[in-house]
Amino acid sequence: MQELTELAAQQVEAIRGIDTVWVALCAALIFQMEGGFALLEAGFIRAKNAMSIIAKVIIDVAFGGLAFYAIGFGIAYGVSNGWFAFDTGITDGDLGLGLTVSNKLFWFIQLGFAMAAISIVSGAVAERMRIWPYALFVIIFCAIMYPMAANWVWNPGGWLASMGFNDFAGSAAVHAMGGFTALAAAIVLGPRLGKYQENGEITPIPGHNLPLAAVGAFILWFGWFGFNPGSTLAAVGNWDLIAKVVSNTFLASAAGGVATMAYTYFRYGQIDITMVINGVLAGLVGITAGCNVVGPNSAIIIGLVAGVLVDIAVVVIDRMKVDDPVGAIAVHGINGIWGTIAVGLFATESGLFFGGGASQLVTQAIGVFAIAAFAFIVTYGVFMILKSTVGLRVSREEENAGIDAASFGVESYSTFE
Amino acid sequence: MQELTELAAQQVEAIRGIDTVWVALCAALIFQMEGGFALLEAGFIRAKNAMSIIAKVIIDVAFGGLAFYAIGFGIAYGVSNGWFAFDTGITDGDLGLGLTVSNKLFWFIQLGFAMAAISIVSGAVAERMRIWPYALFVIIFCAIMYPMAANWVWNPGGWLASMGFNDFAGSAAVHAMGGFTALAAAIVLGPRLGKYQENGEITPIPGHNLPLAAVGAFILWFGWFGFNPGSTLAAVGNWDLIAKVVSNTFLASAAGGVATMAYTYFRYGQIDITMVINGVLAGLVGITAGCNVVGPNSAIIIGLVAGVLVDIAVVVIDRMKVDDPVGAIAVHGINGIWGTIAVGLFATESGLFFGGGASQLVTQAIGVFAIAAFAFIVTYGVFMILKSTVGLRVSREEENAGIDAASFGVESYSTFE
């Protein structure tokens, strides 16, 4: 019996070890997505602002990370009143999540989601927003706004969690949250100079380095294989679930790419490669909520729809004269909604299409629209306040000259001597 | 006893958990090699075609992935008649491989090998092939051709597996398969305009962005540490094997780099850095078949030979007027053969140099030449059919202008303003 007890104790350690390896490495994969955001965004905009957008993503990580450490995590994962919590030093208690990993590690993987959400915003405000007001907003977002959404969805006491809302890795809490924050930010900030003409014409502003954007896209795609399966938060007991999540994640992304290729080819007569990158990302965003509850064929359908939705959304948003230089609102906002709602349609147990009735669908819709509205309204307010106090935009001269040279005294590319 | 039974049950779950972590993360490493292929190929060709090659790699992933899901996996891993299988919904049965991970996860890691194989081809057809015929070929390759080779080698019922063929992570099934498909494709397609002059002169067409190619190379190098050790398909019980595979993989790659540096320096008076990248990759391809059965010094020798072979092969292939813009045939085809045969020479138990006689060597040679011939012949046929029906090449005007601008309406680099 002595030996049995020892063996059992050792097994507890082993299980903790396995789950720690899993979460630590998935968290690292999620973390490196920040490089993906930075490079994707830099490649999709003009060279004269490339380093300033990379700086903004570093701010997402550095300021956002410290804010989520000091305040945000406690708001998200303390004892919830349904809407928020308020604990500091939360990293030492029992969070009621049945974790086998340390709270510190849980904090780090959750931070990855927070940083992803704010990095969506950095793309939408590219080429025109001043850096210190942006840093201030990053702090507000990572300390308060995002943590509240996370509380609703993932805190066991959150109001959406209590309703049975299924948002496995965050189509709503991360992507719709980030995307509708981005929408409000882009609206208040206004378009880049010269983007929309008085006569209604829209001037395309092509990205300056599409292979660099592709580097970013591949990094994001890679990172999603930590983002979605890492949301299991444990490997032991989840061997089948992890496999399901991984394969669904892949299938939806592939379908998103195929759909965009086909759509842009038939709609415009040629494949839009830039949009194909966004189509893949849209498929990934779309499957993020339901990767744990849908079958593989459903994952493909979700991805196909996402890949078309994103193409349409980019055009519609542009026609609304909302200037989103990298398509972040379409990719993350619109497909965050789609992915969340798709759970209500395709979930094998509770989805409308599989005989589960409409209740899951209603819950999903309530949840994602609540989050989108929350993100939009609060951001709109905060940005209006910032606009009328510290100011949001760089000067006309700075915008024309490029933020890199004017504000930072650097240029991305020196003469290629 | 109750406790013992519980403990044993928990241990089964723990082992599944460990193996799932291992395979899921190795599969993610393999998956991100697609970014490596895309960027390596883009950097090694001209800017005017860079986005079109990246699009081709996205097609490898998206179309290839869906084809391998719908058809290919069943052909590879269903109940084999020695040459192929035909099952759909295969992901739910027992594959007879003693897997501790879910079939869905096994599918995803196998998909990584399929995508790698087809991505070899995308490099060889760069700068001149139309995208839709390419997409069609990707489907054929990932649905039927590659799965047959995988069936022969890795399906327990495959004819090569039955012979004791050792191709641990696919020098033959992936690299020779991809490389000889690339050879036939490049031959039927013909060289890029202006590459080979009437008077026999060969015009070098340098890559437009070698640091971008280096990004790709480092990504591939990284990914190989998932590719080779991940082929164990389980971590528990394989602690020593994984270490052997990892260290052999490294040593061969280092030796490949050193050999190419020395060879090009002594042969041409200066180190050819572009070829050094290929030398490293050649070392990796060379060790892929035998990383589980050779000792570390043998791994170094295999890498050294690979690093010289690739230099010679690139020149020979070029003199044969087969236009392979990125050296894919030399890296993957020739060294796929070398690596497979090297098992018969260096395997510590069955290799010729270690007293194992010639039988393993003969088996290895039969296997890799069968795969190379299969790849070449079928591809040649399919490409001839495509050529005489839908057509393979972009128009002269398009090729001169660049596929990116002509077919896709984009340019990789906008003015660096």
Add this chain to the structure above:
Amino acid sequence: MQELTELAAQQVEAIRGIDTVWVALCAALIFQMEGGFALLEAGFIRAKNAMSIIAKVIIDVAFGGLAFYAIGFGIAYGVSNGWFAFDTGITDGDLGLGLTVSNKLFWFIQLGFAMAAISIVSGAVAERMRIWPYALFVIIFCAIMYPMAANWVWNPGGWLASMGFNDFAGSAAVHAMGGFTALAAAIVLGPRLGKYQENGEITPIPGHNLPLAAVGAFILWFGWFGFNPGSTLAAVGNWDLIAKVVSNTFLASAAGGVATMAYTYFRYGQIDITMVINGVLAGLVGITAGCNVVGPNSAIIIGLVAGVLVDIAVVVIDRMKVDDPVGAIAVHGINGIWGTIAVGLFATESGLFFGGGASQLVTQAIGVFAIAAFAFIVTYGVFMILKSTVGLRVSREEENAGIDAASFGVESYSTFE
């Protein structure tokens, strides 16, 4: 009892499996940092030397790796006399480290540290050092110099290990070692032509491709989540330690970035984005020694200090007319010292600020200054010998024309047609 014995045996295998997964994947993360070094360094220098610096990093990996295999590992981890060991074939014995992973895997992760150390040097000698003398030095460094430092710090019989020196993942053994090697190398080599004018003016030589440098920085940042937690060398029994290391690593890096932003903004009136990248890296270097023994708030303070130190050090080193094109000495050398000493200040059990007295602090100072002095003196001697025999620098013509074109016959960027 039979079953119990079997279960216990299986558990041993399971634990070995877990630890192998952990170390193999952390080692892969560390390995891919080489791509990060290469791209960071290439981006921070002029285009005309970009491929030559990438070649130097490949030499770090290829020559350095083989040297560490053949000789270095035995010097580091054989039976130590306090200063060095000398074993070959060491990979088969018991290293006295209580490892649950194979010696071969331990070798591979240790190789990652050796390669990181030498890659620090490649940055400091950029744009002017000949490649073959560099390769020779890489061999000396990875075969003898670095292994001796590793022996002192991490071999159970090393003189610093015996004193209770705490250098968890190598602020001293890797970063100070590499940084002070870089300092001596840069001094003996002399500055790039035109860098320091006769009249005392310093000509800034901006990096040619800052987004490429950012790619490198993000890769390094990612890799650090293998570098630091992977130094546990086992996951089972370390679930809490791994979480601590991971979260401290992040917090210090974020603080390093924030500090550099604030410092450069208040000191120069604008944020220096290039330095922010170095600030993040400085925070990472600073926490590397103590990530296992300090609390999260201490990690933040360590990072804040590192982020300011690096800014000051870059300026001071430049004023001393030591030409370090990428800031490697400031990032790794100065902050390697800072991080090592910080353990003596902030360690929760033995640190001065936490009531542990000064003894740990003294030990830390002795250790890191010994390593820095050792690195500096030996490198100075070896470089002087190389200078007066084979010669170190490329010719003036070559330096003006660029090493890529002159020595290697390539150019990083062909006309962007």
